[in-house]
Amino acid sequence: MRLRHAAAILALTLAGALPARAQVSVCIWGTITGPDALVNGMSYGIRDYLESLNQTKGGIAGQKVNALLLDGRYKLDEELKIYRRCVDQENAVFISGWSTGSVKALSDQITQDGVPFITQSYASEVLDPKKFPYIFMAGPTYEQQMIIALRDLAAKGGKRVVIMHADNEYGRGPVNVIRQSGVVNQLGLQLVDTVEFRYDAQDLTAQMLRVKSRKPDMVYIQASTPQAIVILRDAAKAGLAGKLFIGNLYTISPTIPEQLGEAAEGFRAIQAYQFYGTDIPAMKQIEAFGAKAPIEKKDMYYMKGWMEGIAIAAAVEGAIKQNGGKVPADIKQFREAVRQQMEAQTKLDDGGITPPLDFSNHQGFVQARIAEVNGGKYVPVGDWIDAR
Amino acid sequence: MNTRHLVIAVAVALLMGALSLAFGRFGAYMVNAVAIAGIGALSLNLLIGYGGQISFAQGALLGVGAYTAGNISNAGGDGLLAILGAGVMGAIISALIGIPALRLRGLYFAIATLAAQAILEYLFKILDPITNGVSGLVIRPTTILGIPMTSDRSLVVPSLVILVIVWVAVSRLMRIDLGRSFLVLRESEIVAKGMGIDVAHAKILAFFASGFIAGLAGALAGFANRLASPEAFTLDLSADYIAMIIIGGLGTWTGPLIGAAFVVLLPEAIQRVGEAAGLSDILSPLRELAFGLLIILFLIFEPRGLTALLSRLKPRSLAVPAPGAVPATGESLPP
């Protein structure tokens, strides 16, 4: 009898999982709850752009889009589960995925399944159009971001560099690539220390004292906003100025100046997308959308998501048009057509969020600039630099 | 009794197999996840539910299995060899974790297993040649007895076969002298010693057997995920397994599997219900909360878990003994 009950639970749960099929389905998973939730704006951005198409144009090429936003919780098994749901049950024609770990674990299967995939992780290993023909990225890799900061220091005559990174793949991977490439020395700089810390560390006072003893001209942070907050807070305690520090793309968050106030002044970070509120055409669309629905995250990551939504929608639209205005009946064909259309985009206008996008090499674009916290706000302090 | 258990185990496996066929790839993945969690929970139930040795290192032990199997398989070994190798490695590491149990008891030992979990997690990160460090070891699709395991559906077969074998083996184990001595050990070491049970021997064997099964589960998890990474085998996973055996019912035969199915499927169920009701934004964060709440409720109202709850719902079940929540042990010797 017990088993009958168990079976009933199992069956009910799986029955509840029966798919609701739309003709065009895009699946987005991010960290809605979890350690990276502070920088999850792009997940909402993609969804909202696709929703805005549903509202204003009746979807893509006349087809309603089902934009499904799921919570991967930054947990590998959860993300792998969501991937299967997206591919198998939702029949997603495009997937946006989150953590570096999950993208690596799935990289072979993505090829096997032939499903276009945009990664929110900037890990350079999965950016390989030959090996991973279905994986796309929209922005400079972590390594390229680091190089922009290093070049800036060299141009200003600095010398001593400290790199701080978390003790996971996201932290260690790119730092190892930079160290092995010898780029630091090539730029005439000196890497005086590399400090690793626990990803969920809540106190880094000791590490900051060590950093201070190295007398750095610049400290690069390969971590995200939550870690940057701890670093900057404890740096202030140790008497290190905010202007010494520069973080990657995931350290541009209003939360940093909001929480730290004075301690965040002068802190710099890599900016690859226009800020929320900048006077660009895309912002008008966003505001129009925001008039009807609440916008979850008003930050740069949301802009990134909006831009990715534009790219995904354009590829899907191209695939449908190519098929005579109808959605290809076979999902495999549809996905393959979308991949080809994505690659065929070489001068896609995203309303000014980034320079025109070119996905022929799967990376979209590679420029970025440095922004600095000034008066509690991030302000660009340099020109756009090509990071190649 | 044993025949009945065998029949039930096979029937459940067949049912799960049918479900995996009926619900496509996602269904197959979920069935596989339940089977793997079931094997892992059987392992932990053997140790905690039957042997009375609390361990927080289950997550890391699964990791040991995943890394071992991944390395053997990546080196060209057959998947079956990889799974068995993972079992042996899991057993050895588990026995090592159990050594402090010869001196420490109860909560003190539980703390020692916490340390073991932390040490293993650290080793996963630094033993680059074996574990590939923080990047994680990518496990290429394996072949079992020459059959390539490339799809989620193909992996369901070995998982269900192993689940049946482990499930029946645990049932049998509890009917031989060794298993009976675990039960005495759980109630009181003093009593066990007085009865002439070799306590040290029995304890290490409990860890060994439990670790072997954990290794099998870890191997299957590695094949399913195609990646063994330190972030996948943390204390969180240990906590999940403890939740499974508490919710399912500590020291019961069906409990581990019911608990595993519950813990694996509940988040998905909440998610889908939330989506259907248009409340997923609100309900998703509640999943963690729901777990914590459930465990507390079970500990208070039904320490014997879902198994007891279900058998109470069963109309004809009048013959169920009513065991107390706390083992009321009569100490047989003066201190």
Add this chain to the structure above:
Amino acid sequence: MSLVAREVTIRFGGVIAVERMALEVSPGEIVGLIGPNGAGKTTFINCVSGTYRPHTGTVRWLGDELLGLSPSTLLRKGVARTFQNVASLHDLTVLDIAKLGASARKDRQSGGHLLDFFRSDSALERELLEQILEPLELADVAHKPIQTLSYGRRKAVDLARALAAYPQLLLLDEPVAGLTSHEGMAMAGVVRNVRDRLGCAVIMVEHKMDVVMSTCDRIVVMAAGSKIFEGLPAEVQADPEVRRVYLGEP
């Protein structure tokens, strides 16, 4: 003499619990160990059964030294014991407990547990039912969890466990304490029968004098950790020293 204990002394901190205790028991003999509370009877039994390690002394069984051996080793050498209080063990049936006791008879190498997986124990089950559980009136509850049994029956289960090992030396620690007098006499009868059948030596610590008098072949009286008298049951009652320490007479 099969069991020869000499000069057994054990202290707990500054308290001398057993001092220079000596005891000899022959096969087939039931020796009653009596004395007031705190005389050191149970402590002495604990020394013989391997639970405590005395500071000095020797305990030899058939010429082998027993001191320093663990209870599990002693059980394999044929030394079994029962306890004053019985544990309530969840999930174990009466038959399970008896089987645990009988497992001492198997001289198993390591890895033998694996063979158990494939071995049927129905023959053992039948034997235990007929030889042990039936005489102790436990056959009808053989498949019941022991926590459902009354205290008296649980004590019988504890005795069954010890007997299932087919011991050569049986140590009984207050086997009838807490039992009704009817139950107590029945238990005593079983002990005699077992002795008759197995020919084992028995040491019985007991307070109930009627049981001791009717069961034991010889009686040893302890007081303050030492032996103060040894003799036949009839002699014990007559001894003035025993009456003084034991019954508190002047």
